[in-house]
Amino acid sequence: MAMHPVPLDRASRLLNHGPTVLVGSRHGDRANVMAAAWAMTLDFEPPKVSVVIDKATLTRTLVEASGVLSLCVPCAAQAGLVRAVGNESGRDHPDKLDRCQVAWEPGPLTGCPLVQGAIAWMECRVLPATAHVAGPHDLILAEVVSAWADDRVFFNGRWHFETAPPDLRSLHHVAGGHFYAIGEPLPPPETR
Amino acid sequence: MAMHPVPLDRASRLLNHGPTVLVGSRHGDRANVMAAAWAMTLDFEPPKVSVVIDKATLTRTLVEASGVLSLCVPCAAQAGLVRAVGNESGRDHPDKLDRCQVAWEPGPLTGCPLVQGAIAWMECRVLPATAHVAGPHDLILAEVVSAWADDRVFFNGRWHFETAPPDLRSLHHVAGGHFYAIGEPLPPPETR
Numbered sequence: 234m235a236m237h238p239v240p241l242d243r244a245s246r247l248l249n250h251g252p253t254v255l256v257g258s259r260h261g262d263r264a265n266v267m268a269a270a271w272a273m274t275l276d277f278e279p280p281k282v283s284v285v286i287d288k289a290t291l292t293r294t295l296v297e298a299s300g301v302l303s304l305c306v307p308c309a310a311q312a313g314l315v316r317a318v319g320n321e322s323g324r325d326h327p328d329k330l331d332r333c334q335v336a337w338e339p340g341p342l343t344g345c346p347l348v349q350g351a352i353a354w355m356e357c358r359v360l361p362a363t364a365h366v367a368g369p370h371d372l373i374l375a376e377v378v379s380a381w382a383d384d385r386v387f388f389n390g391r392w393h394f395e396t397a398p399p400d401l402r403s404l405h406h407v408a409g410g411h412f413y414a415i416g417e418p419l420p421p422p423e424t425r
Numbered sequence: 426m427a428m429h430p431v432p433l434d435r436a437s438r439l440l441n442h443g444p445t446v447l448v449g450s451r452h453g454d455r456a457n458v459m460a461a462a463w464a465m466t467l468d469f470e471p472p473k474v475s476v477v478i479d480k481a482t483l484t485r486t487l488v489e490a491s492g493v494l495s496l497c498v499p500c501a502a503q504a505g506l507v508r509a510v511g512n513e514s515g516r517d518h519p520d521k522l523d524r525c526q527v528a529w530e531p532g533p534l535t536g537c538p539l540v541q542g543a544i545a546w547m548e549c550r551v552l553p554a555t556a557h558v559a560g561p562h563d564l565i566l567a568e569v570v571s572a573w574a575d576d577r578v579f580f581n582g583r584w585h586f587e588t589a590p591p592d593l594r595s596l597h598h599v600a601g602g603h604f605y606a607i608g609e610p611l612p613p614p615e616t617r
Contacts, residue, residue: 249462250597250605251443270441273465275477275562283475283564285467312611365557366566370467372475374562391600405442405597405607408583409614413442415597416608419504422601 236354236381243390244280244380247306247353248273250392250415252403253315256284257303257346258295259339263327266335266346267292268319270406272304280377282357287371291323296359297367302375303345306353306382309414310400314350316410342379352383352401394418428546428573435582436472436572439498439545440465442584442607444595445507448476449495449538450487451531455519458527458538459484460511462598464496472569474549479563483515488551489559494567495537498545498574501606502592506542508602534571544593545574586610 239247248254254272258265271285282304286293296302307315317333326332330346337346340356347354357375366372385397394402395418402414431439440446446464450457463477474496478485488494499507509525518524522538529538532548539546549567558564578589586594587610594606 246600250599251445251462251465253443270443271465271467273443273463273475273477275463275564281562283465285465309611316614360562362558362561366554369554370473370552370566372467372566374558374564391603392605394605402608404611407442407610408438411583411613412611413584413586414608414611416594416606418599419501419596419604419606421603422508 235383235385237384239380239382239387241280241377241380242278244355244377245274245277246391247355247380247382248282250403251405252306253406253412254284255305255307255315255318255348255351256286256292257305257348258292258299259345260295260298263295264330264346265291265295265323266318266330266337266348268315275374281360281374282355282377283372283374285371286373296373300359301343301345302357303340303343303347304355304357305348305351306403307348308350308352308401309404311350312404312412315404340379352386352403354381355379427575427577429576431572431574431579433472433569433572434470436547436569437466437469438583439547439572439574440474442595443597444498445598445604446476447497447499447507447510447540447543448478448484449497449540450484450491451537452487452490455487456522456538457483457487457515458510458522458529458540460507467566473552473566474547474569475564475566477563478565488565492551493535493537494549495532495535495539496547496549497540497543498595499540500542500544500593501596503542504596504604507596532571544578544595545572547572
């Protein structure tokens with residue numbers, strides 16, 4: 234178990250580089266996980282995020298009912314799982330998480346799924362301004378209330394993929410289930 | 426000149442993989458370019474985007490005055506330029522674009538800067554729902570009204586970085602001016 238807490242004032246950095254995420258949701262005894270390429274950081278501290286969640290999804294229904302969600306950052310080793318939960322709807326398959334072989338644990342603050350094997354987890358609470366943008370734009374705004382990351386790839390307050398196995402790199406969706414892994418670091422800025 | 430028009434029904438794909446962007450703005454004879462890591466696609470067709478633009482920036486003032494903006498996707502060869510326009514404010518330096526050696530042309534529909542050397546350009550019009558989220562969350566929602574990309578890296582309707590020079594890869598901000606380049610494609614999904 235390599236997941237370690239990320240201080241909330243560093244949690245905004247988990248999405249800075251634009252990874253595809255898994256959105257976890259739960260209301261009562263119903264839980265779901267979907268894939269989303271359209272997610273980004275919204276603020277530093279308290280950390281906030283935004284994610285597009287279509288009205289047709291079970292995830293949207295569960296998030297609106299509960300007011301909470303989780304975001305997990307999957308890694309290259311999980312590309313098959315990301316495609317599976319992105320292609321199948323929890324509406325059509327109440328046993329979607331079993332069918333897609335998603336191993337998860339409930340987040341301590343929200344009960345939302347934290348997917349095993351992901352390299353970062355965040356639990357989030359929906360923000361009031363969501364009421365204005367969820368209708369016209371399917372946009373959910375949320376505050377991050379807890380965060381963890383795999384300390385093989387996130388340490389000293391930021392991602393360090395280059396020193397870890399390639400399977401732990403984040404995924405970046407292009408189109409139609411095609412992904413790039415995050416690549417190599419550019420030379421750092423000159424110190425002045 | 427390798428920039429070719431991108432059909433609007435494919436423009437959402439320009440940001441799917443989470444690159445850092447340059448935000449261009451113009452009002453009257455004042456133009457500016459800033460860097461932003463927090464930008465994402467919001468919808469397919471018509472294509473829409475969202476980007477976080479702090480109230481303290483000149484960019485925000487110009488975008489609010491004009492109702493338009495541009496988003497450019499810079500490449501690895503431009504890391505120095507991205508850091509420069511990210512570190513310096515157009516408020517402090519009216520000649521920021523010259524100081525940062527930003528070569529640009531005005532977009533045909535908006536007049537906003539399209540930065541030479543970037544691998545994609547979008548011109549955008551601010552959407553009405555922005556009124557609800559710009560205040561509390563600095564979030565600007567916009568419709569993409571024109572788009573271009575460098576056909577060495579974007580063709581057949583999506584990015585193909587792996588067949589082009591590494592300098593043309595998109596940049597993904599981690600923290601403090603540290604960037605990763607986008608990496609290698611994962612094996613494609615199995616055809617069924």
